[in-house]
Amino acid sequence: MLFALCLLSLSVTFYACFKNPIxxxxxINLVSESEMRTLANQQYASFLAANAPQKGTRDAEMVQxxxxxxxxxxxxxxxxxxQSSLVSGYQWEFxxxxxxxxxxxCMPGGKVAVYTGLMPLVxxxxxxxTVVGHExxxxxxxxxxxxxxxxxxxEFGGQALGAVMGSNPGAASQIFGAAxxxxxxxxxxxxxxxxxxxxxxMGVIFMxxxxxxxxxxxxxxxxxxxxxxxxxxxxxxxHPSDQTRMNNLRKWIPEAMKxxxxx
Ligand SMILES: [Zn+2]
Numbered sequence: 001m002l003f004a005l006c007l008l009s010l011s012v013t014f015y016a017c018f019k020n021p022i023x024x025x026x027x028i029n030l031v032s033e034s035e036m037r038t039l040a041n042q043q044y045a046s047f048l049a050a051n052a053p054q055k056g057t058r059d060a061e062m063v064q065x066x067x068x069x070x071x072x073x074x075x076x077x078x079x080x081x082x083q084s085s086l087v088s089g090y091q092w093e094f095x096x097x098x099x100x101x102x103x104x105x106c107m108p109g110g111k112v113a114v115y116t117g118l119m120p121l122v123x124x125x126x127x128x129x130t131v132v133g134h135e136x137x138x139x140x141x142x143x144x145x146x147x148x149x150x151x152x153x154x155e156f157g158g159q160a161l162g163a164v165m166g167s168n169p170g171a172a173s174q175i176f177g178a179a180x181x182x183x184x185x186x187x188x189x190x191x192x193x194x195x196x197x198x199x200x201x202m203g204v205i206f207m208x209x210x211x212x213x214x215x216x217x218x219x220x221x222x223x224x225x226x227x228x229x230x231x232x233x234x235x236x237x238x239h240p241s242d243q244t245r246m247n248n249l250r251k252w253i254p255e256a257m258k259x260x261x262x263x
Pocket of ligand 1: 134138191196199
């Protein structure tokens with residue numbers, strides 16, 4: 001199916017398949033990343049206008065410190081493997097906002113929000129790096145682009161967003177907005193289980209690159225799933241089952257340890 005979509009998209013647009021250089025997974029990307037970033041930047045600005053970020057608190061400083069370490073490590077690594085284009089045009093920002101939900105997200109372009117409700121579960125810098133690494137991985141892997149593209153493919157036969165914008169601007173902007181946007185519930189578009197697994201895989205590598213022990217990811221996700229129960233935190237809602245996730249993480253940690261340089 002993916003292969004057919006990619007062929008189809010090749011015939012109508014520049015954008016087609018994206019192959020993740022770290023996991024090797026292929027996905028369909030019909031939307032230009034610069035369009036995604038521009039819209040995300042606007043959405044992030046209006047989100048912050050309505051949700052004033054904390055400044056100068058211990059937690060807010062931790063979010064900034066861990067975030068910028070992660071961003072620097074990811075950029076350096078991608079550039080060392082000739083993949084710096086994956087974060088070109090990124091203007092990283094890491095903000096802690098007051099919200100009781102245990103949630104965090106990263107928009108295309110590197111705009112990150114961590115909710116205060118997550119901080120009791122984070123507990124330490126490595127716990128925070130687990131979440132930030134996972135969320136950055138969604139952005140670097142162009143998962144929002146993939147979700148929008150799948151919708152374009154399903155509804156418009158894989159035409160580029162630009163073409164759909166011309167013929168059906170209302171539908172196009174809805175798809176585009178949903179892909180990067182914050183819904184009324186405050187959550188981003190849901191990711192698929194494949195995307196969640198890919199973000200877990202890359203997330204442990206990213207935290208290791210920034211000097212955080214990837215084994216801490218197991219501890220963090222154990223704390224998160226213990227919080228599950230009747231109403232699991234938003235961040236868990238589309239994630240693979242706890243057991244699958246833990247098994248996968250244990251499988252990826254030896255790979256991540258190759259990148260780990262304790263600080
Ligand atoms: Zn996720």
